[in-house]
Amino acid sequence: MKINVVESVLKANDAVAQTNRRRMDETGILTINIMSAPGSGKTTLLERTIPALGTDTRCAVLVGDLQTTRDAERLGGVAAQVTQINTGKGCHLSATQVADGLDSLDLNKVDYLFIENVGNMVCPAAVNLGEHLRVVLLSVPEGEDKVAKYPTLFQPADAILLTKIDLSTVLEHNKTKVYEDISRVNSRATLIECSPRTGAGMQDWYDWLQRQRPERAGD
Amino acid sequence: MKINVVESVLKANDAVAQTNRRRMDETGILTINIMSAPGSGKTTLLERTIPALGTDTRCAVLVGDLQTTRDAERLGGVAAQVTQINTGKGCHLSATQVADGLDSLDLNKVDYLFIENVGNMVCPAAVNLGEHLRVVLLSVPEGEDKVAKYPTLFQPADAILLTKIDLSTVLEHNKTKVYEDISRVNSRATLIECSPRTGAGMQDWYDWLQRQRPERAGD
Numbered sequence: 001m002k003i004n005v006v007e008s009v010l011k012a013n014d015a016v017a018q019t020n021r022r023r024m025d026e027t028g029i030l031t032i033n034i035m036s037a038p039g040s041g042k043t044t045l046l047e048r049t050i051p052a053l054g055t056d057t058r059c060a061v062l063v064g065d066l067q068t069t070r071d072a073e074r075l076g077g078v079a080a081q082v083t084q085i086n087t088g089k090g091c092h093l094s095a096t097q098v099a100d101g102l103d104s105l106d107l108n109k110v111d112y113l114f115i116e117n118v119g120n121m122v123c124p125a126a127v128n129l130g131e132h133l134r135v136v137l138l139s140v141p142e143g144e145d146k147v148a149k150y151p152t153l154f155q156p157a158d159a160i161l162l163t164k165i166d167l168s169t170v171l172e173h174n175k176t177k178v179y180e181d182i183s184r185v186n187s188r189a190t191l192i193e194c195s196p197r198t199g200a201g202m203q204d205w206y207d208w209l210q211r212q213r214p215e216r217a218g219d
Numbered sequence: 220m221k222i223n224v225v226e227s228v229l230k231a232n233d234a235v236a237q238t239n240r241r242r243m244d245e246t247g248i249l250t251i252n253i254m255s256a257p258g259s260g261k262t263t264l265l266e267r268t269i270p271a272l273g274t275d276t277r278c279a280v281l282v283g284d285l286q287t288t289r290d291a292e293r294l295g296g297v298a299a300q301v302t303q304i305n306t307g308k309g310c311h312l313s314a315t316q317v318a319d320g321l322d323s324l325d326l327n328k329v330d331y332l333f334i335e336n337v338g339n340m341v342c343p344a345a346v347n348l349g350e351h352l353r354v355v356l357l358s359v360p361e362g363e364d365k366v367a368k369y370p371t372l373f374q375p376a377d378a379i380l381l382t383k384i385d386l387s388t389v390l391e392h393n394k395t396k397v398y399e400d401i402s403r404v405n406s407r408a409t410l411i412e413c414s415p416r417t418g419a420g421m422q423d424w425y426d427w428l429q430r431q432r433p434e435r436a437g438d
Contacts, residue, residue: 170389
């Protein structure tokens with residue numbers, strides 16, 4: 001068994017992704033595909049981010065998991081619109097699943113659409129969902145070697161968030177090693193150190209998010 | 220794109236896995252397939268475990284990663300025989316890759332063969348490598364919801380290690396929630412709390428490993 005990167009399957013996916021993108025653009029939505037290993041803090045990040053963007057900013061979330069609706073339940077308290085997508089045995093979201101997710105939302109009432117992908121450092125990277133931006137989380141407890149081991153996840157990232165930064169000291173984490181590996185695979189991404197739990201560095205992330213919106217206004 | 224659980228592919232894999240198992244049994248090797256998300260501490264666990272088993276216990280490691288030989292380099296210092304298997308874009312090891320790995324080892328000089336699978340909570344669970352035992356790591360920083368979200372990984376585990384247990388207090392981790400979910404999907408597995416970094420609980424893990432060997436002697 002290999003990851004099924006059958007070209008025809010990916011081509012069919014890309015066609016749906018393009019339709020998704022058109023729907024997002026027509027309604028002025030900025031869509032961010034958030035990817036990471038399981039447990040890097042994607043849901044906690046969104047729990048903190050959506051209230052911080054303010055009541056004038058309308059946020060929706062599509063959240064992918066193999067099973068359970070736990071993340072949707074957590075995010076239902078902060079986002080106006082949340083849809084859980086269960087992938088069963090699928091290790092990533094597909095463009096078709098996102099298309100169904102878009103059908104479930106009132107797109108005229110969305111400024112930011114966050115897609116929380118399935119926790120996985122391999123599969124989601126290969127699959128275009130129609131998103132405008134890709135954000136990858138890497139948490140300090142995962143260690144210093146993950147960028148070198150999973151370069152395909154980090155290569156297309158627009159922003160890379162080093163999360164759980166509050167654990168750096170206790171874990172004697174060497175972020176210089178991480179940054180060296182990132183510079184080799186992606187010199188373009190914005191790097192943000194933060195801890196959704198303590199709030200450290202979160203303003204940098206909010207600022208980055210808000211800087212992406214004006215560029216969308218002209219679409 | 221879905222995980223490619225095409226039945227014929229898995230059947231072909233299983234045939235190779237059976238051959239692997241026969242080779243292990245013929246040479247009296249106990250093989251343990253270690254699985255977890257990226258960064259749960261598989262390599263660190265082995266770095267501590269192999270020296271602790273004593274010089275009379277001969278250990279070999281097959282270690283799977285998409286790219287790099289970093290884990291093999293780390294383990295080369297502690298294990299007599301280590302082979303790195305690079306899977307490219309593959310999110311798990313296959314029985315054929317393990318067969319090639321077995322070819323690279325002197326099987327007559329191995330008591331324990333540890334297979335460190337690719338860091339992934341989805342793909343490796345579906346693929347039999349011929350191993351005798353499955354050990355799954357779940358680290359405290361990954362949070363309380365991973366057993367419910369990724370049940371297929373935890374269902375066939377013979378032992379489940381709750382790692383980085385030293386971070387429980389700072390992260391306000393609720394292990395009761397984790398154990399409730401485990402009891403729903405797998406009431407059979409031995410549960411061990413440990414921290415390879417601090418040494419806490421590691422003796423329980425070594426004892427478990429050593430209890431598995433006598434049962435193999437009769438094969």
